[in-house]
Amino acid sequence: MLPRSALSACLLACAAATLVTGCDDDGDTAPLPSSSAVPAQPASPKARVRFKGDRVLANDLSRDLGLEPTAICNELGSHPCTSEVHKVTLGGVDAYDRQIYVPLGTTAPTTPLAAERVVLSACLERAKRDFAAPDSALLFGGLVLDGPKLVDVHGEAASAAIDRVYVALLARHATPGEISAVAESYASIEASGDPTPAATWAALSCFAVGTSVEFLFY
């Protein structure tokens, strides 16, 4: 369970993610911020976008975040989120026991919650491991820290970490606008009184990118 401060920060991070992925309430593509230095994409009239679903979501998080499949997300510490607890909600089937032979025709009302649950769990685990062993960190190594706090979130080390998150999860580099948006979320996390703001920021940076349309859909 996330601490309250982290949850509030989470919302900020989500807002940042929405900003950087450029989607409005209807899910339509909006122009990216000018600071992104990326030309606005024409909206495709085809709208051929599909949700990754339970298995690909788990596979991608496992590969991208360097986690064993069993470490991504477990309810009550023992029930796998993607292959058991939230399997059908995430677009999977349950043929053998519940005779659900084909995935739901549309995503369920709770699908976003389940997807966020899984991504958040995986990101928390990645951040926890990276901060526990910074020398062998996959994403969040090299950060300049003052105890539990980041020294310069707009510095080179933090920017590089943000870029590594984008490369890992989205298979592309972050734009300057995206790096700036994610970095700016740190201030609100630290102001919330979070006892480990750097680690929380790292996890929520990962979460923001990992719950973007660009990561969850293809």
Added chain:
Amino acid sequence: MLRRPPPAVWITLGVALVSAVPWGTAEAKPTGPSLFCATYPTSPACDLAAVSCSYCHDRTAEPVTWNPFGAALHSALGGGTLSDADYASKLPGALGAISAEDADADGVTNEDEIFGGTLPGDPASLPSTDVCPADVSGFDYRVCQTDYRYLLRKTSIDFCGFSPRLAELDAIGAADDATASQMIDATLEACMASEYFRGPDGVLWTLAHRKIKPLSSVKSGEDAGIIPLADYDPDYALFVYSQIDGADARLALTADFFVARVPPSGSNPVSRYIPLDDLDGQNVIKARRAGLVTSAWFLVTNVMFTALPRTAAAQFYRAYLGHDIAREEGLHPIPNEPKDHDAKGVTQAACAGCHSTLDPLSYPFRNYNGLGAGGRGKYIPDRIEKFFATEAPNITQIPEAGALLGEPQATLVDMTRAAADSDDFAVATVHDYWMLTVGAEPTAEQHDAFAGLVASFRANGWSVAHMLHELVHLEAYAAP
């Protein structure tokens, strides 16, 4: 927002109906689809199979209702009840009389919708008005055109189960189109050899679920349930075997052998599938085997204790030919049927419309036992005479010869062979993979691509692998 035709009529395929236009009562007019297609043979609704009930009807059971096109047609026919002969003679003229009208008031005439592949009775079904950018240079993706980075991502996710890395995307993005196309084929080939594609709960297993309909509580063999009756693992194995490595997909309905899966081991990281002449728990003699519809699991769970296995026939028809009789799809009434040998009352008007197709489809299963006396999942000559003779006065008159798609069939082996060779099977198979990859019914604009895929599938040994190599390069899949 424009909406494409829902289950596109030409793909609901086979969906011949109880009645294209039932008059006043629910009396079946199963000739409606063929008469429609005789009038408009080049309509996309007709060239792959028959049209669906919904082409004219909102509801075919009492009280019968029509959509705007059906209502206009009803009116053009005089609005009353017609004999079959009058109906047949007047329908072409009535269709012609309303061809220039716009029944659903969507701005497109009935005739243009019939030939354009949209639904003349559904105002939400309209020709595409997609506007693609004329110049996509400078953008990350080639919108509306084949984009190889987008295609690599889709191919990798759909067939391998994970997203490509940045380096892979960069490599294909830097390649010329011919090289990039080869890279896609190589990726697909590698993915189709992966455990994600062919292993337990992989892509193919998942595709097989609604055909096999597993149930863990009555499974036997490995991971047996609490009431072990039959094992479905061999069913999955045969299905996968028929879909991989260029195999003939018709084996799913024609194999006279079984298949066992060899799990991954140190030297073989991917499941292998081995054909076998015999397998523990499979009891149908070789001469009476018909792929997945004579497996122990299929017979035990679909025939069960019934004399005339209508459920088995309906599941065979639904799973492999795409026709759900419960939805009045795929009806090809046989004259003088149903006979109602088992005294179930199926000659009643409300039942006969479907049972004139379903019962002849069920007769070839009459000697295949499910559960009960005689043994599980066996072919037993004179099965009805031995075990069901007292159930109804005429029950022993159930013949073994039946009919499929309106054509007589002497045995189940003959029937499944005919089914496997049919357009309906080819369409249903390609449709399975289209839905798996594209994720939506083919639109009117995609009809020709879909039809071409079906034709190519047939012409290339009914190979799923070959078909998928074509599918991933279609605009429907490759263009963002």
